[in-house]
Amino acid sequence: MSDDFSAMSMTVKAHYEKYVYPDFPRLASVRVCDTYALNLESLWARFNGEPLDPTLSRILLAGCGSFSPYPTAVANPKARITALDLSKTNLRKAKQHTWLHLRFNVDFIEGDLIEAVDLFGEESFHFIDCYGVIHHMRDDASAWQTLHTLLKPGAFARIMVYSRQARRSIQAIRWAMRLLQIQDVRKLKALCRSAKAGSRFRECLDATPEAAFDAGLADLFLHPYAKTYTLDALLKKLGRAGLEPLLFIHPGAWADIDAEMARLRTLESERALTANFILFAGRQEDAWMRRGWEHLKARRATCISLNPVIRKALPLFPILPLKPAPKLGFENPAIDLCGKLLLSRFKKPVSRSSIEPAHLETVEKYLQALFLIETVS
Numbered sequence: 517m518s519d520d521f522s523a524m525s526m527t528v529k530a531h532y533e534k535y536v537y538p539d540f541p542r543l544a545s546v547r548v549c550d551t552y553a554l555n556l557e558s559l560w561a562r563f564n565g566e567p568l569d570p571t572l573s574r575i576l577l578a579g580c581g582s583f584s585p586y587p588t589a590v591a592n593p594k595a596r597i598t599a600l601d602l603s604k605t606n607l608r609k610a611k612q613h614t615w616l617h618l619r620f621n622v623d624f625i626e627g628d629l630i631e632a633v634d635l636f637g638e639e640s641f642h643f644i645d646c647y648g649v650i651h652h653m654r655d656d657a658s659a660w661q662t663l664h665t666l667l668k669p670g671a672f673a674r675i676m677v678y679s680r681q682a683r684r685s686i687q688a689i690r691w692a693m694r695l696l697q698i699q700d701v702r703k704l705k706a707l708c709r710s711a712k713a714g715s716r717f718r719e720c721l722d723a724t725p726e727a728a729f730d731a732g733l734a735d736l737f738l739h740p741y742a743k744t745y746t747l748d749a750l751l752k753k754l755g756r757a758g759l760e761p762l763l764f765i766h767p768g769a770w771a772d773i774d775a776e777m778a779r780l781r782t783l784e785s786e787r788a789l790t791a792n793f794i795l796f797a798g799r800q801e802d803a804w805m806r807r808g809w810e811h812l813k814a815r816r817a818t819c820i821s822l823n824p825v826i827r828k829a830l831p832l833f834p835i836l837p838l839k840p841a842p843k844l845g846f847e848n849p850a851i852d853l854c855g856k857l858l859l860s861r862f863k864k865p866v867s868r869s870s871i872e873p874a875h876l877e878t879v880e881k882y883l884q885a886l887f888l889i890e891t892v893s
């Protein structure tokens with residue numbers, strides 16, 4: 517790594533040693549059902565149409581922060597999970613959250629994503645979660661490349677990076693803080709308190725939930741390095757690393773990739789894009805496998821079964837409707853009593869051809885939401 521890149525990694529590390537992110541209370545817990553979209557068996561079925569043995573599955577949390585290992589371990593109790601982060605403090609807190617909830621299938625490793633290929637040797641992963649990390653890396657080209665190298669055939673990464681449009685007010689304020697030489701949260705909070713109603717600063721604070729807590733404020737306005745991407749810049753970076761988008765999942769995203777990209781370009785040209793980019797990306801060389809799965813799916817010779825997380829959550833809500841928090845960009849359908857009875861039929865795989873026409877619409881809704889998963893029969 518060049519000296520410049522390495523110095524920036526150290527500065528970013530120092531930031532996260534000081535400001536744990538996210539800064540949730542030690543006893544914070546997640547509802548099992550809200551982890552449904554992190555379940556690897558279900559994601560693997562969505563993108564590849566194949567069952568995946570959970571005991572053999574490998575997950576990397578690349579830049580795990582202080583919390584994500586815990587919900588990922590809840591969603592994947594049998595998988596081996598590696599949580600990598602630059603920050604010792606974030607790792608310590610992540611370990612506490614995970615162990616407090618008696619989840620022990622996570623290995624915690626302090627290190628730089630840029631060096632992960634050397635760190636892991638021959639090891640590769642079925643799923644890499646890299647959420648809110650790459651935009652903090654000066655050498656992002658190497659980071660994208662690293663993701664590609666660490667993915668197994670058919671594997672995918674979940675990525676969140678800042679959108680130039682959505683982030684423009686925050687970036688402007690961040691620069692202002694640098695010019696004003698504001699470097700600690702106490703001074704920043706004093707400035708926030710004095711922000712006038714109607715000012716761009718006040719509007720930005722009011723519109724950004726993270727501004728409500730110290731670690732969020734520090735991440736927004738005191739971060740030493742945060743770049744942003746236009747959609748086309750992001751696609752170019754992905755493409756150069758041999759990656760391609762599989763599904764966008766930011767709020768309001770459309771399921772069809774091309775339609776979503778067209779929608780995002782329109783929003784960017786109208787300066788109206790308010791969401792950062794959240795997506796699943798896979799290796800370009802696996803596109804033929806995914807096409808094969810789409811083809812099989814279209815022939816309807818498939819089996820449908822329950823997402824293992826939803827299977828576990830169903831009995832926890834015997835009467836009350838269950839509504840998992842939206843994680844794929846759209847509001848989830850509620851699982852009411854009828855929904856529960858219908859879903860219960862999929863505890864064992866059911867062939868698609870045996871589903872009564874009257875239930876197909878609901879089944880499709882649950883498939884889209886990933887409560888149900890579809891695989892080759």
Ligand SMILES: C[S@@+](CC[C@H](N)C(=O)[O-])C[C@H]1O[C@@H](n2cnc3c(N)ncnc32)[C@H](O)[C@@H]1O
Pocket residue numbers: 525528529532537538578579580581582583584600601602603606627628629630646647648649652653735
């Ligand atoms: C904004 S936090 C996101 C944490 C987590 N992914 C989440 O979504 O809650 C960014 C995390 O990435 C880590 N990070 C930043 N640059 C990194 C790098 N080059 N290698 C490994 N971790 C990195 C930081 O230490 C921090 O914990």
